[in-house]
Amino acid sequence: MSGDKGVALPLPPLREVIARHGLSANRALGQNFLFDLNLTGRIARAAAPLDKGSVIEIGPGPGGLTRALLDHGAREVIVVERDRRFQPVLAEISAAYPGRLQIIEGDALKVDASKLGTAPRRIVANLPYNVATPLLMAWLEAGTAFTSLTLMFQKEVADRLLARPRTKDYGRLTIATQWRAEVKRLFDVPPRAFTPPPKVTSTVVQLVPRSEPLFPADAAVLEKVTAAAFGQRRKMLRQSLRQVLPQAEEVLLAAGIAPTARGEELSIEQFCTLARAFKARRVAGARSIGPL
The missing domain is CATH 3.40.50.150 (Vaccinia Virus protein VP39)
Known part of the structure; x- marks a missing residue:
């Protein structure tokens, strides 16, 4: 050929x-x-x-x-x-x-x-x-x-x-x-x-x-939140998220998420809402959640 x-x-x-x-x-x-x-x-x-x-x-x-x-x-x-x-x-x-x-x-x-x-x-x-x-x-x-x-x-x-x-x-x-x-x-x-x-x-x-992520969120904060939420997936979020933010329960309530929920129960939209709430708390001068 x-x-x-x-x-x-x-x-x-x-x-x-x-x-x-x-x-x-x-x-x-x-x-x-x-x-x-x-x-x-x-x-x-x-x-x-x-x-x-x-x-x-x-x-x-x-x-x-x-x-x-x-x-x-x-x-x-x-x-x-x-x-x-x-x-x-x-x-x-x-x-x-x-x-x-x-x-x-x-x-x-x-x-x-x-x-x-x-x-x-x-x-x-x-x-x-x-x-x-x-x-x-x-x-x-x-x-x-x-x-x-x-x-x-x-x-x-x-x-x-x-x-x-x-x-x-x-x-x-x-x-x-x-x-x-x-x-x-x-x-x-x-x-x-x-x-x-x-x-x-x-x-x-x-x-x-996607041309844009599914919901607004800072990628690094979203990763930090999901890592904590699923690191011990049987724990309630008010416990598992304390490692990244001591005021976890307060932030969960502000985001409209039950502190007794577990990571596997949250939708992607809810995780993005939570990530935005965590970032807002940090920007507002609350205790740092660590380097992002």
């Missing part, structure tokens, strides 16, 4: 490439290879449209999802991979899709994805489980730098992202995520879909960053 720009050359099956390069998953880096073409194609279709701007993939490994994104019309895919063993494999994919794949060798935690490529930016990734949450928080803090995030997590993490008040999964991660983005569960992926199979089911989730 032609090697002209944008015209894909044939690539051998992924398992054959893995065997030829003698590659194996590194558990310390949270690696699990996804070979199922139906699943990688399904993820790519869920992230569409891909023909404008840049698609950013974190931890591509041998490039199963990378191939799917390119096959489904991605104009430009930028991959960030810290494991040097995969550089030759990714280079082969780049040669097969001339001018459409950019490879960055580095740690995704140290790369500002919001500065990569051009808008509209979409992140699509089978995230390494051990860094999934800090990566997500960093991307959400970048706000509308990203049009969408189509990501695979452990199912238990996805459950926390999607949780509702008064459920066991509802907590700090729920509030931090839903405050900044709309979250939708797409589909589950069984362990057998991976090599080696993980011990847990995975879930693909799509997040669309």
Whole structure:
């Protein structure tokens, strides 16, 4: 086939490439290879449209999802991979899709994805489980730098992202995520879909960053309040919040929240109201709740 720009050359099956390069998953880096073409194609279709701007993939490994994104019309895919063993494999994919794949060798935690490529930016990734949450928080803090995030997590993490008040999964991660983005569960992926199979089911989730947070609040204060509220989630708020503000009961009452309530009972709107009340108390010259 032609090697002209944008015209894909044939690539051998992924398992054959893995065997030829003698590659194996590194558990310390949270690696699990996804070979199922139906699943990688399904993820790519869920992230569409891909023909404008840049698609950013974190931890591509041998490039199963990378191939799917390119096959489904991605104009430009930028991959960030810290494991040097995969550089030759990714280079082969780049040669097969001339001018459409950019490879960055580095740690995704140290790369500002919001500065990569051009808008509209979409992140699509089978995230390494051990860094999934800090990566997500960093991307959400970048706000509308990203049009969408189509990501695979452990199912238990996805459950926390999607949780509702008064459920066991509802907590700090729920509030931090839903405050900044709309979250939708797409589909589950069984362990057998991976090599080696993980011990847990995975879930693909799509997040669309909000143009503004759901309710007004200072992000640092909101984080401090939710950390205290869920640090000992069975305690009443008048007790759990004392570690950040001695006058917790008074502030709760002023915010219209029952001091006997527990963190899991409050809506995101109520937590934002509480965060504003805490900040107002500090600004008014009350006893400091510590550095924010």
